Amino acid sequence: MPDLPSVTEMFDLWGEVALVTGASSGLGRRFAKVLAAQGAKVVLCARSTGKLEAVKAEIEFARGDAVCVALDVTDPDGIAAAFDAAEAAFGTVTIVNNNAGIAKPAKAIDMSHEDWRSVLAVNLDAVWFVAQEAARRMAAAGKPGTIINTASILSFLVGNGMASYAVAKAGVVQATKSLALEVARHNIRVNAIAPGYVLTEINRSFFETDAGQDVIKTIPQRRIGDPADLDGTLLLLASGKASGFMTGSTIVIDGGHMMTGG
Ligand SMILES: NC(=O)c1ccc[n+]([C@@H]2O[C@H](COP(=O)([O-])OP(=O)(O)OC[C@H]3O[C@@H](n4cnc5c(N)ncnc54)[C@H](OP(=O)(O)O)[C@@H]3O)[C@@H](O)[C@H]2O)c1
Numbered sequence: 001m002p003d004l005p006s007v008t009e010m011f012d013l014w015g016e017v018a019l020v021t022g023a024s025s026g027l028g029r030r031f032a033k034v035l036a037a038q039g040a041k042v043v044l045c046a047r048s049t050g051k052l053e054a055v056k057a058e059i060e061f062a063r064g065d066a067v068c069v070a071l072d073v074t075d076p077d078g079i080a081a082a083f084d085a086a087e088a089a090f091g092t093v094t095i096v097n098n099n100a101g102i103a104k105p106a107k108a109i110d111m112s113h114e115d116w117r118s119v120l121a122v123n124l125d126a127v128w129f130v131a132q133e134a135a136r137r138m139a140a141a142g143k144p145g146t147i148i149n150t151a152s153i154l155s156f157l158v159g160n161g162m163a164s165y166a167v168a169k170a171g172v173v174q175a176t177k178s179l180a181l182e183v184a185r186h187n188i189r190v191n192a193i194a195p196g197y198v199l200t201e202i203n204r205s206f207f208e209t210d211a212g213q214d215v216i217k218t219i220p221q222r223r224i225g226d227p228a229d230l231d232g233t234l235l236l237l238a239s240g241k242a243s244g245f246m247t248g249s250t251i252v253i254d255g256g257h258m259m260t261g262g
Helices: 026-037 049-061 076-090 113-141 163-186 210-217 227-238
Strands: 017-021 041-046 066-070 095-098 145-150 188-195 250-253
Touching: 017 026, 017 076, 017 113, 026 041, 026 049, 026 095, 026 227, 041 049, 041 076, 049 066, 066 076, 076 113, 095 113, 095 227, 113 145, 113 163, 113 188, 145 163, 145 227, 163 188, 188 227, 227 250
Parallel strands: 017 041, 017 095, 041 066, 095 145, 145 188, 188 250
Antiparallel strands: none
């Protein structure tokens, strides 16, 4: 039936160039491999270059294309340089996964100025500046593009010891909508994924404790997420053929956790 889409075509990313921050670990590592598997050339960004090289090797083993770029997302010059390197390797970046993130849990009244600032710098400021740089370059090149920010269920909920993280992630939702509003006319879409708890390096040590296991019991699906649980949503937002009329949205993927109020 030629007038109906094939799933393969709908999620095909051949010809796209995807830049993933936080690609050395956890969700970003998975996202980079998933985008590459659909044909995108992938620019792997993080500080740990050894880990990036390992992800690159996995992508190339699967016949994908990737390049590693050392990037501390809190360095504005570094962000511009990363896009320069991406363009030199593969051309204009058309997909951005703004995924680098940290958590520094501390009681609200004890939280240091330094820790507060560092979480906001990575989880919110850098998300904005990477997205802004991407949108400028997509618009200048006259290319449609998609920016996918990694938010969290703590964009909407709060948690003990998680004030800086929750405030930053709430900001990511507003940053997503604010940028989406202004760049829609350039055919650039900006959306966010808000995961619930997904087992990665950011939380592994906590979920191995009794307290962590108790939290898992409060999730309606009675399990913690796996990075692969986000594959479908990532591809939905990455593909203009699949989600061309979506912008400014944040999609929650959490095993039902938000329904419980956290
Ligand atoms: N796992 C979850 O349950 C969960 C839930 C909701 C949202 N999230 C969000 O998902 C994203 C990925 O987290 P994850 O769970 O995959 O954690 P992770 O395994 O700890 O990975 C974090 C990534 O961020 C990078 N990063 C941290 N600071 C950076 C900096 N200054 N510059 C560049 N890269 C930096 C790290 O790379 P380097 O250290 O090599 O630089 C690493 O690749 C984060 O935004 C997190 O808040 C996670």
